[in-house]
Amino acid sequence: MKENVLEVKNLKTYFTLKSERIGSEPEVVKAVNDLSFEVKKGEILGIVGESGCGKSTLGKTIMRLNHKTEGTISYKGSEIFDLDKNELKDFRKEMQMVFQDPFSSLNPRKKVGDLLAQPLKIHGMTDKKEIDEKINAIMREVGINPAYKGRFPHQFSGGQRQRIGIARALMLNPEFIICDEAVSALDVSIQAQVINLLLDLHDKYGFTYIFIAHDLAVVEFISTRILVMYLGKIVETADKDVLVKTHMHPYTKALFNAFPATDPQGRENKEQVVMGDVPSPIKPPSGCHFHPRCPHAKDICREKYPELKEVEPGHKVACWLYE
Amino acid sequence: MKDTNTRETLLSMENVNVSFKTHRGTVRAVRNLNLKINKGDTLALVGESGCGKSVTAHTINQLIPMPPGVIESGKVIFEGRDLLKLNIKEVAKLRGEKISMIFQEPMTSLNPVFKIGDQIAEVFMTHRQISRKEALKRTVDLLNLVKIPAAEKRINDYPHQLSGGMRQRAMIAMALASPEPGLLIADEPTTALDVTIQAQILRLISDLKKDVNMSVLLITHDMGVVAETADRVVVMYAGRKVEEADVYSLFDNPKHPYTLGLLNSLPSNEKYHNAERLEAIKGTIPDLLTIGDGCPFENRCPDAGPKCSGTFPEETKIGEDHSVWCHYLENQEPSK
Amino acid sequence: MENTEQNKLEKNSLLKEALFQLKGNKPAIIGFIIIAAFIIMAIFAPYLTPFSPTDQDISIRKTAPFVTEHLLGTDDLGRDLLTRIIFGSRISLIIGTISVGISLTFGILIGLLSGYIGGWFDNIVQRLVDIMLAFPYILLTIVIVALLGPSLVNAMIAIGISQIPSYIRVVRASVLAEKENDYVTAERSLGASDRELMFKSILPNCIAPIFVQATLGIGNAILSSAALSFLGLGAQPPTPEWGLMIASSREFVTSAWWIVTFPGIAVFLTVLGFNLLADGLRDVLDPRMKS
Numbered sequence: 001m002k003e004n005v006l007e008v009k010n011l012k013t014y015f016t017l018k019s020e021r022i023g024s025e026p027e028v029v030k031a032v033n034d035l036s037f038e039v040k041k042g043e044i045l046g047i048v049g050e051s052g053c054g055k056s057t058l059g060k061t062i063m064r065l066n067h068k069t070e071g072t073i074s075y076k077g078s079e080i081f082d083l084d085k086n087e088l089k090d091f092r093k094e095m096q097m098v099f100q101d102p103f104s105s106l107n108p109r110k111k112v113g114d115l116l117a118q119p120l121k122i123h124g125m126t127d128k129k130e131i132d133e134k135i136n137a138i139m140r141e142v143g144i145n146p147a148y149k150g151r152f153p154h155q156f157s158g159g160q161r162q163r164i165g166i167a168r169a170l171m172l173n174p175e176f177i178i179c180d181e182a183v184s185a186l187d188v189s190i191q192a193q194v195i196n197l198l199l200d201l202h203d204k205y206g207f208t209y210i211f212i213a214h215d216l217a218v219v220e221f222i223s224t225r226i227l228v229m230y231l232g233k234i235v236e237t238a239d240k241d242v243l244v245k246t247h248m249h250p251y252t253k254a255l256f257n258a259f260p261a262t263d264p265q266g267r268e269n270k271e272q273v274v275m276g277d278v279p280s281p282i283k284p285p286s287g288c289h290f291h292p293r294c295p296h297a298k299d300i301c302r303e304k305y306p307e308l309k310e311v312e313p314g315h316k317v318a319c320w321l322y323e
Numbered sequence: 324m325k326d327t328n329t330r331e332t333l334l335s336m337e338n339v340n341v342s343f344k345t346h347r348g349t350v351r352a353v354r355n356l357n358l359k360i361n362k363g364d365t366l367a368l369v370g371e372s373g374c375g376k377s378v379t380a381h382t383i384n385q386l387i388p389m390p391p392g393v394i395e396s397g398k399v400i401f402e403g404r405d406l407l408k409l410n411i412k413e414v415a416k417l418r419g420e421k422i423s424m425i426f427q428e429p430m431t432s433l434n435p436v437f438k439i440g441d442q443i444a445e446v447f448m449t450h451r452q453i454s455r456k457e458a459l460k461r462t463v464d465l466l467n468l469v470k471i472p473a474a475e476k477r478i479n480d481y482p483h484q485l486s487g488g489m490r491q492r493a494m495i496a497m498a499l500a501s502p503e504p505g506l507l508i509a510d511e512p513t514t515a516l517d518v519t520i521q522a523q524i525l526r527l528i529s530d531l532k533k534d535v536n537m538s539v540l541l542i543t544h545d546m547g548v549v550a551e552t553a554d555r556v557v558v559m560y561a562g563r564k565v566e567e568a569d570v571y572s573l574f575d576n577p578k579h580p581y582t583l584g585l586l587n588s589l590p591s592n593e594k595y596h597n598a599e600r601l602e603a604i605k606g607t608i609p610d611l612l613t614i615g616d617g618c619p620f621e622n623r624c625p626d627a628g629p630k631c632s633g634t635f636p637e638e639t640k641i642g643e644d645h646s647v648w649c650h651y652l653e654n655q656e657p658s659k
Numbered sequence: 660m661e662n663t664e665q666n667k668l669e670k671n672s673l674l675k676e677a678l679f680q681l682k683g684n685k686p687a688i689i690g691f692i693i694i695a696a697f698i699i700m701a702i703f704a705p706y707l708t709p710f711s712p713t714d715q716d717i718s719i720r721k722t723a724p725f726v727t728e729h730l731l732g733t734d735d736l737g738r739d740l741l742t743r744i745i746f747g748s749r750i751s752l753i754i755g756t757i758s759v760g761i762s763l764t765f766g767i768l769i770g771l772l773s774g775y776i777g778g779w780f781d782n783i784v785q786r787l788v789d790i791m792l793a794f795p796y797i798l799l800t801i802v803i804v805a806l807l808g809p810s811l812v813n814a815m816i817a818i819g820i821s822q823i824p825s826y827i828r829v830v831r832a833s834v835l836a837e838k839e840n841d842y843v844t845a846e847r848s849l850g851a852s853d854r855e856l857m858f859k860s861i862l863p864n865c866i867a868p869i870f871v872q873a874t875l876g877i878g879n880a881i882l883s884s885a886a887l888s889f890l891g892l893g894a895q896p897p898t899p900e901w902g903l904m905i906a907s908s909r910e911f912v913t914s915a916w917w918i919v920t921f922p923g924i925a926v927f928l929t930v931l932g933f934n935l936l937a938d939g940l941r942d943v944l945d946p947r948m949k950s
Contacts, residue, residue, distance in 0.1 A: 065844055065848055092849060097848045105840075105844075105845045107842040109863040119850070122850045122852075168849070172849075187371035187544065190603075196601055222590075258518045260525075261551070262547050262592055264550040264570045267550065267551055277488055
């Protein structure tokens with residue numbers, strides 16, 4: 001068993017919305033609602049869920065780019081929200097993030113060379129030659145010609161920009177990388193290249209990844225373990241191979257079922273798709289949040305939220321069907 | 324769908340060329356495109372950014388902004404008439420009555436200050452001599468048809484009060500409100516939606532197509548969506564049609580190196596169950612400003628040879644309803 | 660998808676694209692030509708005219724225009740009107756740039772802080788801005804000049820100060836929009852300090868609207884300084900300031916129309932030039948104004 005690098009316990013991140021009418025109770029979005037999980041060194045934890053499930057908020061909270069409302073996030077044993085200024089700087093060095101939108105995540109007014117030099121300068125590297133060598137090495141690593149250092153982000157294609165985003169994350173030799181929908185905005189053929197790059201880097205440097213995406217196929221391909229979220233809660237988690245074979249939660253089943261197969265055979269007699277809309281995270285349904293869409297909903301599902309329980313080693317489900 | 328060739332043609336495009344003039348030069352967005360949509364069929368136009376699939380749809384609907392757009396040549400025949408020769412009024416009439424379009428983000432095509440019921444009823448009232456009350460009644464029926472729950476109440480909602488999936492349903496209802504819904508152009512209709520909602524909308528479009536006997540032109544980048552809904556498929560790359568087939572032949576026996584590459588890039592492909600890496604297509608999409616007359620896929624193609632840069636290949640028919648445009652089909656290793 | 664392709668092309672060279680579009684914008688070109696002429700006039704003033712702007716010659720007072728070598732005639736003290744207008748462009752240019760410089764410096768600083776920090780600080784700043792904007796602009800300027808004492812320098816300061824609120828608004832609005840972009844989050848996650856984020860990341864991306872506002876502002880400042888001088892609160896005689904020229908000759912409106920009219924036309928043309936150019940720039944630089 002490898003050690004846990006990250007331990008999240010009972011994490012809650014709530015956002016208070018401005019009240020719509022004067023005097024009315026302000027509404028609270030429970031974006032991340034009482035989550036607990038661990039990430040082991042070197043693993044690729046895939047977090048999958050639809051819009052409003054809180055997966056991006058979770059990623060940003062772990063990066064301390066958001067506040068937390070309750071709970072603990074401990075990275076290598078220390079609570080990240082208790083770090084002082086210097087400790088935070090060290091933490092920022094070790095944990096990096098790759099963002100979804102390669103158009104907006106790179107400052108349009110900065111040249112690629114400056115974008116990549118920035119993290120080094122922030123963390124006190126001043127030697128121009130050293131910085132330059134490092135930039136060249138990393139650019140080669142991610143497959144961008146170092147000769148393009150003087151170009152602006154808009155002069156690259158989406159895929160190349162995402163490579164630049166990855167390069168920036170690599171500049172500080174991190175150990176832990178959070179990819180927030182890092183390949184979602186890319187064309188399929190480019191997406192495959194970037195996924196391969198991320199996996200190559202993982203093998204070479206032994207990074208730990210949290211890979212957040214809405215695309216089940218991508219998460220399934222890249223991850224070693226998967227965590228399925230619905231409206232701020234974990235509904236199921238297991239090793240990739242286990243989850244692919246035996247998904248137990250009705251929502252996980254619905255996700256797998258709704259995902260279009262790349263084969264037209266047998267599409268006429270596919271199972272019924274799950275009905276209903278994803279509810280608003282402002283007012284999630286009572287009890288189990290999935291019950292209004294669940295074909296197996298029982299009385300208890302409307303009343304109480306089921307606990308996340310281990311059904312077999314490493315496989316946890318939050319559903320009354322498996323109590 | 325073996326009888327596609329004998330079906331009546333609803334719309335055909337012949338040798339269509341569309342360009343955009345920018346300050347950097349001319350972007351040749353669609354080149355020598357021929358395609359045909361049969362009555363009651365779903366034709367999927369599939370390809371990545373810049374392949375010309377949206378421009379194709381906008382050419383049919385005459386929504387190309389001119390300038391900078393120029394339709395250089397070609398015909399778009401719909402029910403025996405060349406749409407490119409119609410005047411603005413006739414096009415507008417056709418758009419309202421027989422050809423409708425739904426977009427990726429329905430919010431931009433619904434008017435935010437009107438209730439959705441009124442917006443759909445408006446379509447009824449413009450094309451038919453009926454009262455507002457009657458129109459609203461039919462609107463409720465339509466909203467029920469597209470499975471919007473509590474339709475009687477929903478007609479009083481404003482677009483922002485609906486979820487993304489519901490808005491897309493409302494857009495479909497509006498398309499169905501036209502007097503003779505003949506062709507529905509769906510431009511990435513589910514790209515902005517969650518996967519469970521996507522499944523619902525795709526199902527809805529398929530069901531409606533059968534019920535109303537309408538044809539659908541589905542524009543998408545997602546091979547999964549194609550496999551779920553299309554009858555015939557046209558694969559486009561950098562403005563060119565590279566492969567065309569009925570959906571079963573295409574997925575059974577993809578022939579063009581680009582189609583193959585696209586399918587191999589998908590992490591959902593069955594063969595990746597225990598694979599370490601994806602088979603990505605190397606390189607990037609060529610710049611449409613500088614592209615020559617050869618095969619646009621040449622620089623990324625594993626099978627490319629000396630012929631590829633000179634001319635765009637002729638059609639090779641490899642099945643009853645399956646054509647490929649490639650110079651070196653024989654170079655391919657047998658796939659699958 | 661083609662739309663993204665086109666966005667890409669547009670983004671590809673913002674400046675080139677802006678110039679390309681500006682070329683097709685006739686009013687903006689006219690504005691540009693007027694301003695260019697105005698600047699050339701200001702720089703080469705002594706070489707453009709054989710006369711001095713301040714030398715008086717009672718013998719040729721109120722010479723009518725277009726008849727003697729004094730092309731636009733002379734004023735009530737016999738000074739060449741054209742010369743005074745040409746030299747006046749220097750003063751107007753200085754007033755425009757300095758007062759806009761003052762408003763820019765404070766406007767950017769306060770607007771940036773207000774938009775970036777947000778919260779109570781933003782609330783206080785915005786209420787102050789509201790209060791300042793609730794005063795009639797010219798009245799506010801007059802009050803400030805009255806406090807500082809009438810002079811050209813004080814007029815510039817007054818105009819600069821009274822314009823600050825509108826710059827705060829513009830800067831804050833674009834900071835609020837830029838702040839939401841992922842690149843800010845990305846750079847924060849790298850450990851960048853707030854100061855770095857504000858000045859090095861966000862500010863350079865807010866330049867376009869600020870630039871438009873500044874162009875408009877120069878025209879505005881020229882107009883206001885003319886107004887102040889007209890009221891006797893700005894430039895003092897014998898400075899060849901356009902507003903002052905109009906003021907000191909208003910009694911001759913009926914007898915020697917040109918003394919009032921030509922400086923008036925000069926003010927009108929310059930302000931028009933800046934407004935036309937600013938409108939054109941806004942069209943090409945501000946994506947929200949694009950159709």
